[in-house]
Every structure is written in structure tokens, then in C-alpha cells.
Amino acid sequence: MVSKLDLYKVFCTVGKSESFSKAAKDLYMTQSAVSQSIMQLEKELDIRLFNRTSRGVSLTQEGVLLFEYANSAINLLHVGEEKILEFKNLTAGELKIGVGDTISRYFLLPYLEYFHNNYPNIKFKIVNGTTLELCSILKSGAVDIVVCNFPLVDPALEMRPCIDIQDIFVCGEKYKSILSKPLHLDELVKLPLIFLERKSNSRRYVEDYMISKGVKISPEFELGSHDLLLEFAKINLGIACVTEDFSREYLDKGLVAKVPLVEEVPKRNIGVCFLKSVPLSRAATKFVEIVENRKF
Structure with a gap:
């Protein structure tokens, strides 16, 4: 039957x-x-x-x-x-991770390298997407864990914040004259702004903060990648909202400059999340432990 x-x-x-x-x-x-x-x-x-x-x-x-x-x-x-079917000593198995391109490049790579060097027989599968897309993929069972931008509200997910990050605004040479004194948010929005697209969790976080201060944004450009934000700012197309930790090379080389604000956007987190209802595999458990402890 x-x-x-x-x-x-x-x-x-x-x-x-x-x-x-x-x-x-x-x-x-x-x-x-x-x-x-x-x-x-x-x-x-x-x-x-x-x-x-x-x-x-x-x-x-x-x-x-x-x-x-x-x-x-x-x-x-x-x-x-x-x-x-996974072996207890992690000599076999697969680790499926959902992560965005920017977090993968600027945060996750050292952990992937460390894990691979210590557990070379564990295969990686990396799935890219926005935070919300990746959470949906996680719930379907297609990935074990997601490394993404917090804050995130979802009662089905266990969330483990790992590092604090700071959102800032940067500009190119043309706009450096505005750097003589810190700007209020209502002054900032009068300038041409460059943001990530609306579906980005980090964009929503900054936008929600500004709205809470009574300031509504209307970006000149909405882009799909963090690197493009920096490139657009560098060639003076506007003031870009970026993650300071991921913009260090541009800032250190003077390709863009940080715009001082009277009140900075509060820090947020990057972290790991996984389903509360599904036990993690041994490989995923070990990887989360490494990322949480910043051990590499």
C-alpha cells in the first residue's frame, strides 16, 4: 500500500x-x-x-x-x-549557509576559511539573498543557518548577535564642504541621498530610525549592493548610507569621507539565526560556535 x-x-x-x-x-x-x-x-x-x-x-x-x-x-x-547520517567527528556532511554578498565578503570569509581548514571534509553550500529572502529559504529547510543583518523579528527563529556595526553617511570630494560641522538629519535629507533598495533590512533599519525622528527620506538612487553605494558616493552622485565597518578601505584611502551627524544612527548587529524547531546539525552547531566566539 x-x-x-x-x-x-x-x-x-x-x-x-x-x-x-x-x-x-x-x-x-x-x-x-x-x-x-x-x-x-x-x-x-x-x-x-x-x-x-x-x-x-x-x-x-x-x-x-x-x-x-x-x-x-x-x-x-x-x-x-x-x-x-553525519559523523560525530565532522568527517563528513554538508553545511548550508544563507548569507548576503556584502556580509559574506566583509564578515564571513575568515570564518569559512577557518572552518574549512579545520574540517576539510564538510562541504559548503552558500545561498545568497536579502535578509527576508534568506529567512524564507531557512524556513523551507534549504539552508541550515542564515548570517544576516539584525534587528529581525520572527518568533520562529533563534537569533545570535555576533558583532555590532555602525551605519554612517559618506560623500565624495564635491560634498566635502558640508563636513565643517555636524549635520542634523533634516539638513541631511535636503542633499541627494543614495540608499540600498527598499527590501534591504539594513535600509529599513536606518529609514525607520529617521522616521522616528520625524525625518522622511526620498533617495535619488536606490541600489542593490553596498559596493555600488560607495562607488556612487565616490563620483559625487550624492550622500550614501553605508556600513562603516564594510567601508574601511574607501575611508582609509580618502575615496569617500564620513559625514558627521549631530546624532548618529544607533548601532545594530550582524548575527546568526536558525529555526527553533529544528535541531542544528553538528557541523552547523560548530560553525555557529566559531562565529559567536569570533574564533579563527
């Missing part, structure tokens, strides 16, 4: 491949058995899950909804199986 879990595995495989025949090959089943499994699931749920055409199959609207949940559940089961 085919279990309900087996039916969902078949359903997800067909949903990914959009083909009964390809799914049959992937599952080492006959095409007829795959078709029968889908028909049985549709009968039990009393809903049509696939549109069937001569060119293959595609998920119905109801099928898309079910696929999102079923695929996440199966991914989490796979994660559980992988954790059981």
Missing part, C-alpha cells in the same frame, strides 16, 4: 519536472505508477492538482499552493535524514 508521504514525494517530483515520464525516471517507477499515484492523491484531496496536455503537465493554482507546503516539508525531512 502506498503511504501518503510517498504520494507527496511523487507529487513534488512531478511538480518540479512537469513531466510524468521524467518523474518516473527520477523515482525509479513506471510512468503508469506515477500517474496512478497522482490520481490517488487528487482523489483523496478531491481537487485537480495538474493540468495535463500533450506537452506535459503543469500545476493548477491549487497545486501550486500545495506544492509550496509539501516541498518544504519534504526538504525538512531530507534535512533530518542528513543530520542523522
